[in-house]
Amino acid sequence: MLCTPSSLYLPPSPKPNQSYLRNSHSPTSEHLRTDLLHTFNSPFELKQVHACFIKTSTPLSVLPLLRVGFVCAFTSSFSYAQQIFERVGKPEIFVWNSCLKAFAEGDSPIDAILLFYRLRQFDVFIDSFTCSFVLKACSQLLDVSNGRIVHAFVEKLGFQSNLFLQNTILHLYSSCGAMGDAQMLFENMSQRDVVTWNIMVTQLVKRDDIEGAYNLFSQMPERSVRSWTSMIAGFVQCGKPKEAVDLFVQMEEAGERANEVTVVAVLAACSDLGALDLGRRIHEYSNRSGFGRNVRISNTLIDMYVKCGCLEDACRVFDEMEERTVVSWSAMIGGLAMHGRAEEALRLFSKMTQIGMKPNGVTFLGLLHACSHMGLINEGRRYFASMTRDYAIIPQIEHYGCMVDLYSRAGLLQEAHEFIMNMPIKPNGVVWGALLGGCRVHNNIELAEEAIRHLLELDPLNDGYYVVLSNIYAQAEQWEDTARVRKLMRDQGVKKTPGWSSITVDGVVHEFVAGDETHPKTEEIFQRWEKLLEEMKLKGYVPNTSVVLLDMEEHDKVKVLHRHSEKLALVFGLMNTPPRTPIRIMKNLRVCEDCHAALKLISAIVNREIVVRDRNRFHCFKNGSCSCRDYW
DNA sequence: CTAGGGTTAG
Structure with a gap:
């Protein structure tokens, strides 16, 4: 098998901890570039470093072994690495396992799998740790085929009774969507611990099987904070924030303390429910617990305050953050947009780009929302053009939806229609629905009928569209047509959602x-x-x-x-x-x-x-x- | 040197 690492260069280590090579008085400096020790990228450079070590009697243990492993593993110098590891005095597999871990947890998990095959090729002794890291890489890559191969090794090497490995394999199958295999493994496991159950609960949630997840959760012999958190997050993800909050209260009653992840999940539930009181309480709890500097918590807090209608509190959280990510900026921009404060949203965006923060697709969604909510046609057009031109962000269907909304609300219905016809992706219900909404505001029956033709095909069970259409007819006093729409709804078995x-x-x-x-x-x-x-x-x-x-x-x-x-x-x-x-x-x-x-x-x-x-x-x-x- | 949960959009 041809082995080439997914990336030719690893980034240099952040801070070299050996300073004597940087000393200009050191005799090494003339032979060795000061940064080479941590950044060598080829067997040749490694050999330069090695030679220098010999000259200066530097112990080989100073070598960054992960780098040695990376450089040698995928070149013809595999045995060179083996020789070095031997002299460093650590068991060879120990060092390779560290490499596997770094690969599996880094941004090129494929390298872990490639290295695994190299180890096999050179008959390196494989232990249980090796298997666990490679399995982790397979999970990351959703690569169930290679995962099965490693699973077979685990069986062959006699690790069946290793609960750690069994759990990792369970995670592999479930995260790759092989729920049949996962279920079978779960049922046949001779021993299970809380992690085993947590994996199943989490993955069932991810597969949208919230009932199955809750069923298992109820049967768990013991629960950890992570069990509670997974289930709470699961309820939030599948749109059941009330259940999430109920479970959180139960968790408190059970005497379990919320951690950072729990806080994020409950705050998200508060956002959905508009539950300001609980949100504030969690905010205080979070500060008391020392989570105040957690960026993800602050991001979720911004969203919570935004969606509970307290824009000022959201701004305060944003202002007080020591470190902000693109999510923080996007949440704040989107929040301002949602509250109709378009100018501030746009100003925040320029501030963001001024400090060199790169926007993403969600940032632009917030901006376009701001523009459409306030009728800023030209700005909206500019941002839409800019996202691809300046930031190489490909507009998604949501962005197109915003643009159609922008034109339609402003009464530029023909432009909106043309825009839809020229879209490079197939318009969905939201897109045609935006046009329909504009037709209601601006009383355009003809285009409304065009929109509804598509909507009946794309989303025939959504009552909202029928309601808007009959509204349009009612405004024009075309009562037979409103009656016709009502009949259409009856025929389709669609009922108007009651307002609450x-x-x-x-x-x-x-x-x-x-x-x-x-x-x-x-x-x-x-x-x-x-x-x-x-x-x-x-x-x-x-x-x-x-x-x-x-x-x-x-x-x-x-x-x-x-x-x-x-x-x-x-x-x-x-x-x-x-x-x-x-x-x-x-x-x-x-x-x-x-x-x-x-x-x-x-x-x-x-x-x-x-x-x-x-x-x-x-x-x-x-x-x-x-x-x-x-x-x- | 081993396993499990998290944020903005809808």
Whole structure:
């Protein structure tokens, strides 16, 4: 087999710890470049170093053996390395194992596999450590074929009872998606420990089998923090943040202390739920536990505060970070965009590039969001062009979605349509949906019908598109067409997702569904609403019933309108929180025009800040206006 | 010198 390392050069060691070669008075300096000791890249250079060592009576143990291994393993000098290792006085396999570990954990795990074959070729004695590192490399590469070969070696060498190796093999099969093999191995293992179970739980989660994962989790004879964390992270990943939080509470009750990874997972759950109280509590816990400088935790905190509507807190976390990654910048830029603060998002981006931080695709998604939310057409165009030209980032379908959204919202519907037709990748439901949304705002029935033709094919079960279309017809007073859309929905078995809003008061989440009269405080809520309504009317509020699609009398439409979930949640919030405190509401759908107008007026009447987290952005109502500047 | 969990987008 031809063995060539995946990269010709290893990066030099960060800090040479032998300083006497750097000393200019040393006789070695004229024979040996000072940095060569740690950076030799060929057997020839190695021999130069070696010769110098002999001349200066330097012990061979000073040689960086990982480098010797790397340089010799893939050249004809394999036996040269063997000779050196012999003289260093360490068992040969010990040194090769260190090389394997470095390769397996570095950025070229393939080299570990290649080295393994070299070791076999030279009849080097293989031990259990060798197998574990090569197996790790196979897992990293999702290379189950080579993994099976190593597995066979493990059997042949009689390591069946080595639990470490069994776990590594289990990890190999499960992480490569060979769940059948993994399952069989798991069931046949003569002994298992907590790691065995954790591997299974984690991998089942990764395969989207959350039930299977939780089933195993429940059966575990003992659990470690990692078991809890895997399961919590699993619930977050599959969109069940409530379950994640519940499990976290159980974990605390079980007396297990959260570590950094747990904190990240729970904070992510808080972001999804908009659970600000818990988020703050975890933030304090994290600081108390000394996790304050963990970059990933800070990144997740930024996102948590952003999604809980506390942009200022997010900024504070960002500002106080000692070290920031591209994720930190992207999270902050995306957060500003979500809150409609486009100028600041763009400014942050230039600051980012000024300090030499390289943006990635997600950064640009945030920027494009900022532009589309605020109608910055030219800037959006510029950034879209720049990402490929200046940063070699290939736009993904999400970026195209943003661009179509940008054009469509701004009313450039023809451009949006042309843009879709010229896309190098197949447009998805989000892309056509963005065009459809623009058609509603700008009343373009023809293009809306074009969009829906594609949407019926791409995403026929998504109720949102039908609703938007019937909205468009309703606005044009084409009632037969709205009826037709309703029939289409019935035929397809699609039902409109009920709108709900939630508000947290004193740590308790109150949920309101549109039209809901089951809340114990319903009577008081309606009374308070009627009072508010009078004041709103004095300020010029007129119910906008065009958003009600049901076929009914006008005054019934008004009734439906006034039972929209965000209105219920808001009134409940006004009744149950101290005056002047901000009110935060979460909503599963987008805010309708009527609620938007109503909330603006109410914010002025009651002199409160009302923050609403919509399906795709934030609205911050204050003194009668909204942070989205009515562009959404 | 050996095994298992984590962040931005949706």
